[in-house]
Amino acid sequence: MRLYRLLTGPDTSDICHKVSEALSKGWELHGSPAIAFDAASGQMRCAQAVTKEVDAPYRPDMKLGEQ
Numbered sequence: 001m002r003l004y005r006l007l008t009g010p011d012t013s014d015i016c017h018k019v020s021e022a023l024s025k026g027w028e029l030h031g032s033p034a035i036a037f038d039a040a041s042g043q044m045r046c047a048q049a050v051t052k053e054v055d056a057p058y059r060p061d062m063k064l065g066e067q
Contacts, residue, residue: 003052005064011044019048027052
């Protein structure tokens with residue numbers, strides 16, 4: 001089964017670290033990153049989708065970051 005996560009955060013090195021950590025745990029990039037201006041916070045926000053194949057059935061209570 002393929003799991004999906006959308007990693008998001010402000011446009012700082014933190015989002016790069018989130019994505020790098022996911023990649024180091026076997027997640028793969030899915031599509032291109034996205035960036036948008038958040039008028040409420042006055043910041044640029046980033047998003048990157050990642051996917052991972054696992055040998056387990058999907059459960060809604062799965063902690064995706066721990067897979």
